[in-house]
Amino acid sequence: MEEINLKEVFDYFKSKILWIIIIIAFVLVIGNIYSIFIRVPMYNSDTTIVLSGNKDAYNSTDSQINQNLIGTYREIIKSRRVLSQVIKNLDLKMSENELSNNITATSVEDTELIKITVSSEKSKDAKKITDEVAKVFTKEVADIYNLDNVTIIDKASLAAHPYNVNYVKDNVIYLIAGIVLSFGLIFIMYYFDTSIKSSEVIESKFGLTVIGVVPEEKE
Numbered sequence: 001m002e003e004i005n006l007k008e009v010f011d012y013f014k015s016k017i018l019w020i021i022i023i024i025a026f027v028l029v030i031g032n033i034y035s036i037f038i039r040v041p042m043y044n045s046d047t048t049i050v051l052s053g054n055k056d057a058y059n060s061t062d063s064q065i066n067q068n069l070i071g072t073y074r075e076i077i078k079s080r081r082v083l084s085q086v087i088k089n090l091d092l093k094m095s096e097n098e099l100s101n102n103i104t105a106t107s108v109e110d111t112e113l114i115k116i117t118v119s120s121e122k123s124k125d126a127k128k129i130t131d132e133v134a135k136v137f138t139k140e141v142a143d144i145y146n147l148d149n150v151t152i153i154d155k156a157s158l159a160a161h162p163y164n165v166n167y168v169k170d171n172v173i174y175l176i177a178g179i180v181l182s183f184g185l186i187f188i189m190y191y192f193d194t195s196i197k198s199s200e201v202i203e204s205k206f207g208l209t210v211i212g213v214v215p216e217e218k219e
Contacts, residue, residue, distance in 0.1 A: 012190045013183075020182040027178035028171065035170050041162035045126035046117040047134045048108075048153045069149075073114060074105040076144070077137050085136045090128060103133065113153075123159045130156035 013020070051069060076082060083096045083103075092099065102119045116134055120126035138150045 009187075009190060012193075013186055016186045016189070020179075020186060023182035023185065024175065024178035027181060028174050031170065031174035031177070032167075035165070035167060039164070040121055042119050042121060042164045043123040043126045043159040043161075044117055044119055044163045045123070045130045045156040045159055046115055047130050047156045049114050049116065049134055049138070050151050050153055051112040051114070052149050052151050067112065069145075070107045070112065070114060073137075073141065073150075074107060076140065077105040077114070077116060077133065078103055082133065082136050082140055085140070086129065086132050089136065090132055092129070099129075102129075118156075119163075127156045127158050 051073070078100050080096050083099050086092070087094065087096065087099060104117045106115050106117070107113065108115060116130060116137075118126050118130040118133065120129060134152050134156075138152060141150050142148055
């Protein structure tokens with residue numbers, strides 16, 4: 001493999017600095033067009049439910065039952081039975097699959113808590129759907145298991161800002177991507193550039209002695 005002269009590479013990159021700036025600027029412009037005009041802002045809203053037990057005498061048996069039910073309850077939250085009722089109650093213009101994709105149900109480790117999070121293009125819709133999912137789920141659990149062991153701890157809050165929009169972070173990512181892309185392209189150009197870049201190349205490749213160099217005349 002042909003050795004790469006680091007000084008030669010550096011000089012080549014310096015000669016292509018305008019191209020590097022153009023590529024970085026291009027990536028930044030395209031990235032910001034996507035961020036501002038194409039990407040859809042999404043809002044998150046969440047509520048927390050707790051699995052309780054006998055309200056008069058909650059014991060370790062109740063706790064063990066609840067721990068075993070947490071995984072099942074997470075699946076029930078996203079079940080067609082619950083989601084279809086939520087869609088009907090709120091008159092949502094979406095399918096059960098679409099709604100399911102916007103809902104996450106996560107258990108809090110070493111607790112009997114389940115956090116329900118809903119994403120939506122509108123903050124008010126996210127809050128409304130979150131509260132309704134928790135409400136319908138609580139009712140369905142009582143019907144399915146004949147248990148009254150689910151309590152909603154708090155109502156969903158109204159998100160003030162979209163969770164997927166951060167222009168400062170986005171531009172840092174676009175800047176890094178532009179630098180990596182520009183450096184990669186320039187290096188490929190350098191690697192496949194077969195022109196003679198210095199007298200040392202002639203001596204090393206052809207075994208010839210350079211007896212004189214004509215300097216480049218700069219206007």
